[in-house]
Structures are given as structure tokens and as C-alpha cells.
Amino acid sequence: MDFRFLGETFMTLLAALPLTLYLALVSSICGALGALVLALMRLSSARPLSLIARAYVFVFRGTPLLIQLFLIYYGLGQFRPSLQMLGLWPFFRDPIYCTIAALAMNTAAYGSEIVRGGLAAVPRGAVEAAIACGMSPGLRFRRVVLPLATRIALPAYGNELIVMVKATSLASTITIMEVTGIAGKLIAETYRTMEIFACAAAIYLLINFVLTRLVLTLEWWMSPDRTTRRVLEQIGETKVKVTA
Amino acid sequence: MTLMTSTRQNEPSAMPLPNDERPKKIEIEGLRKSFGKIEVLKGISLEACQGDVVAILGASGSGKSTLLRCLNFLETPDAGTLSICGERITMPASAKGRMIQVDRQTLIRIRTRAAMVFQSFNLWSHMTVLENVIEAPIQVQRRPRAVCVAEAEAVLARVGLAEKRHTYPAMLSGGQQQRVAIARALAMRPEVLLFDEPTSALDPELVGEVLTVMRSLADEGRTMLVVTHEMGFARHVSSRTVFLHQGLVEEEGPSADVFANPKSERFRQFIRRIEV
Numbered sequence: 001m002d003f004r005f006l007g008e009t010f011m012t013l014l015a016a017l018p019l020t021l022y023l024a025l026v027s028s029i030c031g032a033l034g035a036l037v038l039a040l041m042r043l044s045s046a047r048p049l050s051l052i053a054r055a056y057v058f059v060f061r062g063t064p065l066l067i068q069l070f071l072i073y074y075g076l077g078q079f080r081p082s083l084q085m086l087g088l089w090p091f092f093r094d095p096i097y098c099t100i101a102a103l104a105m106n107t108a109a110y111g112s113e114i115v116r117g118g119l120a121a122v123p124r125g126a127v128e129a130a131i132a133c134g135m136s137p138g139l140r141f142r143r144v145v146l147p148l149a150t151r152i153a154l155p156a157y158g159n160e161l162i163v164m165v166k167a168t169s170l171a172s173t174i175t176i177m178e179v180t181g182i183a184g185k186l187i188a189e190t191y192r193t194m195e196i197f198a199c200a201a202a203i204y205l206l207i208n209f210v211l212t213r214l215v216l217t218l219e220w221w222m223s224p225d226r227t228t229r230r231v232l233e234q235i236g237e238t239k240v241k242v243t244a
Numbered sequence: 245m246t247l248m249t250s251t252r253q254n255e256p257s258a259m260p261l262p263n264d265e266r267p268k269k270i271e272i273e274g275l276r277k278s279f280g281k282i283e284v285l286k287g288i289s290l291e292a293c294q295g296d297v298v299a300i301l302g303a304s305g306s307g308k309s310t311l312l313r314c315l316n317f318l319e320t321p322d323a324g325t326l327s328i329c330g331e332r333i334t335m336p337a338s339a340k341g342r343m344i345q346v347d348r349q350t351l352i353r354i355r356t357r358a359a360m361v362f363q364s365f366n367l368w369s370h371m372t373v374l375e376n377v378i379e380a381p382i383q384v385q386r387r388p389r390a391v392c393v394a395e396a397e398a399v400l401a402r403v404g405l406a407e408k409r410h411t412y413p414a415m416l417s418g419g420q421q422q423r424v425a426i427a428r429a430l431a432m433r434p435e436v437l438l439f440d441e442p443t444s445a446l447d448p449e450l451v452g453e454v455l456t457v458m459r460s461l462a463d464e465g466r467t468m469l470v471v472t473h474e475m476g477f478a479r480h481v482s483s484r485t486v487f488l489h490q491g492l493v494e495e496e497g498p499s500a501d502v503f504a505n506p507k508s509e510r511f512r513q514f515i516r517r518i519e520v
Contacts, residue, residue: 125366129425132316132362133380133432134355136348143383147370222370 002195009186009199013179017203020178023096023168024207027103028161034104035111042116053112060109066170068106073098073174099171107164114160118153119145151222158215162208169204179203266293268327269436269467270315270358275324277310284310286491287324292436292469292484297462299478299499300471302488303514308471309363311488312440315469316358317351329357329435356385359429363441365421367413373400373424374409377431385432392431399427403457419450423457430461437461439470455481475518479503487511 041053060068076083076092083089091097122145130140172181183200187193270292277285284307292298302308313319315328325334331354333346367376377396381387400406403423413421422442429437442458443451455477462468462481472478478485478499485502487495487510495502495511506512 123366123369125362125364126368128318129360129362129366129368129428132318132355132360133428134352134384135380136352139383143379144368148368151370 005192006195006199009192009196010202012186013182013196013199013203016177016179016182017207019176020165020168020203021207023099023103023171023176023178024161024165027100027107027168028164030100030104031107031111031164032157034108035115038108038112039115039119042112043119057109057112060106061113065102065106065167066173069099069102069170069174072102095171095174095176098174099168099176103164103167106167107160110163111157111160114153114156115149117156118149118151121152122148151219154215154219154222158212158219161211161215165207165211166204169200266295268293269296269329270469271325271327272315273325275311275314275326276322277307277314277319278322284491285314285321288488288491288493290486290493290496292467294435294467295465296484297466297468297470297482299482299485300469300488301473301475301478301485301514302494306488307491308488309440312360312438312469312471315438316355316360317346318360320346328354331357352384356380356432357434358436358438359432359434361422361425361429361437361439361442364445365413365418365425367421367424367428369413372410372412373405373416373427376413376424377409377428380428381431381433395433396427396431399430400424402430403427404453417450418446419453422446422454426454426457426461436467436469439468439472441471441473443472443474473518475515487514 038053038056041049042057044050072092073095076098080089083092091101126144126148127140130144135143168178169180171178172184175181177185179200183196186196190196268291270290272288272290275285275288275290276283288307288311290298290311300308300311310319314321315326321335323335325332327333331350333350368379371379374393374396377400378389378392381392381395382389397406397409400409403426405420405423405427408416408420408424413424416424422445426437426442439458443454446454451474455474458468458470458477459481470477470482480499482499484497485495485499486493487502487508489508489510495506495508502511503515506515
């Protein structure tokens, strides 16, 4: 084992960490907003809206993310003149924007199903109590439905965030030098596949370790009920063992 | 107030309260409501004056909960005229008619003046007891926060839960949760309280604490409509009793009279079955 090489590789890859985090963060935020909008469309009584949402989820969940990414980055390049006319070319020319668009649209599809589940699981009685005391639909949604749905959906949404972190590695296929991209470049230079990819994997593991902690902390902080908190603490402990 | 209390509790039959002199808080005429093809309410008329405690009895499926829910428009009535705390609304006459759009401000006025207490408490689990109580006064009635908090603490003390104000509903017993729900209703300064089977979801040993609070509210002279299976409450606390059968008022009158000599055979059977 060449520990010096491992150490150097690790440090080199770490330099690309900010880009990986940037991709994950921005696409997760955009994706979460998209997921909420899609879930509301899906649950809306307006049939066209619900149909559009269903079609969207069907398409983006049913096709590989890699192909979506290629379609956006390479595919849309064919329509350069029209995109230039619309003023959208600077956006689709940039591989980083294309990655964010693909990741966000993909996670919005998966996330919308999770959010829909959360919204549907809000106790009917809590909503009725809100109606009965005169809350308008908007107020009801903001003060009662959304906070309760968030608490219900958060554990499942944590999974989606982890998937998102790992999916950023696909960006390396369209020339972006995030952690996996740099790893690929180092391998091309040194042919030491094992060490370099192991280092890259360790970095993703590290990110997701921190991420699961953050989600658990958020869950704990949001659940007022002490018994739930205790259960979460126990889950936290077992997860620590698994990860370590 | 205290005079009324003793009248109501000790010798209710001797002195029925003069209905005509007190302002009418609730007047319903010809209220109809169907769910799909099933007509649940088939033309109900009902009145409650200020200070009345009306017990609404009936077998399950008789429409008593639906009646109560129509009063603050949790269900939209199909037909009938409702006059609730001074807001008069006439619903379209056809039973299958499209729901008319009651305007928002009227709805808010009705819903804050006629506050609802549910069978399953329906507290907001993500808010503390105090937050539950101040939510509607601040967000719906737009009263200043400091005033709402002070009032909320007073109503919580009123239901005996002042020390629980910073706990969450999940940590309370059913009886405590229902008392918080009553405090939440009181915090809106309502003119009428609507109770929808407030003790039906409680363990038997917790029923008493909720009934005690309700009895004390009745003693204050509050106007209350109570859908209940608690015959003791109907008989001894309520000033008037209404018995529903298959969507119609079958028996109605001052509680003491109604229980002493029921006119309807069905109501007689109902009392016998429940009180065995």
C-alpha cells in the first residue's frame, strides 16, 4: 500500500469537493421546489394539471438519468440556432447548468411522489380543525398542511438527497471536473484505478455520512413528540454502526 | 349567571327559561344535506337562544354530526336557511343544486363565532399547547400577539392546563387533549360552542374531566350545541334536548320535560337502550 500516494490522491480529489457539493445542493433545492409543485399539480382537482404531472413523473422516472443528461447537453446542441434565438443558449452551452437541470428535473419526479405521500398523509382532522376556525386555503397550507407533510416526508426524502449526491458523479461524462471527473483524469495519468476510485468512493461516503446526520438532526428537531425522538436516536445509533 | 345555573341544574322543569327575550344565536329552517344519493338531513329546523345548552341525541346515522358540521360549513348544506350568530344564509332550494359560494368574510365570521370541538380533538401536533390556542386568534382574527397569549393562558387555566402550555399534544392524555381543544375554541371568543361527540373517543375514566369543563361552561351561560351520547349530560346539564331520527327532528323540548315524558316512542326506546 502506497499511503503517500493515497494521501495525495485524496487531497487532489478533495479540491473538487466544492463543485460536487455545489451541484448536489443547487439541484436538490431546485428539485425540491419542483417536487412540491408537481405534487400539488398531481393532487389538484384540475384534471389537466394532474395529467401533466403524471406524464412528467412517468417520463423522468422511467428513463435513465444518464440519457436525460446526454439529451440535454448533447441533444439540445442540435437546436443551437433556435436556442440562441430564444436567448437560452448560454444556459444549455454550459455543462454545469445542464447537469443541474438534468439532476433537478430527475429528482423532482422522484421527490414529487414522496411529497405527494406526505401531503396525503396529513391527518384529515388537523385540516378540518384549520377549516373550522376560519383559515383560508393558503393559510391552512402554510400553517398546518406543509409543516405536517414535511415531517412525514422527510425520512423518505433523505434517501432522495443521498441519491442526488451520488448522481452528481454522472456530470463527469459531460466534461465536468467534479470528484469523479478528477478521479478519471488521475487514472488516465497513472493507471492506478483501485486507489483512486477507492479515494473517490470514500469522499462520497463522507458526504453522505454528514448528510444522513443532518437529515436525522432535522428530523429530531422537527419532531416535538419525545417518543418519536427516542426512536430516532436509536435509529441514529444503529446507523452509526452500519456506516462505521 | 349563577341563578341560571342553579335553575338549570336543580329544578329545570320548574322554570323553563323565557326563550323569547334572549337573542337568538342559531336559527335553522329546513336544513337539507345529501351525500350522493343518501339524504342525511331531510329538513331540520332548530333554534338556540343565548345561554341555551342544546343536547343533540340520536342513533348513529341519524345525522346529528352532519347537522353540527353544517352549522360552521364544514359541510355545505344543500338547502335551508341558516342564521348563525347574526349571519343569515339561504342555501339553494334544490337538493341537488350546485353549492353556492358563501363569501370568505362571512365564512370567517361564522367559523370564529361558532367554534367547533371535535370528537378526535384534532389538535395540530406540530404546535405546542399554547401555539394551538393562539393560532386562530393571531392568524385568522389578526389580534395582537401579546393579547392572544395572555388570553390563551387564561383559557388554559380555565380548563386546568395552564402548566401544560409548552408541551406538545402527543404528550397529553386524551382528556387533556380535548380540554386543550376546548381552550382553542374558547380563545376565538366565540358566541356559540359546537361540540361534536366530545367524549366519544375518550377512555371511560377520562370522560369526567371533559364533562366537568363543559358543565362549567354551561354554568357560565355559554351557548352550546352538543352532539353527545352522554345521557347524564343531556338530562342534567343541557337546557334543551333534540332527538334526531333518520334525518328529522323526532323529539324536541326542554330536557326535563323530554326525559320525564317523551312523546315519541322511538325516543323512549332510545333512552331505554342507552340507559340500561
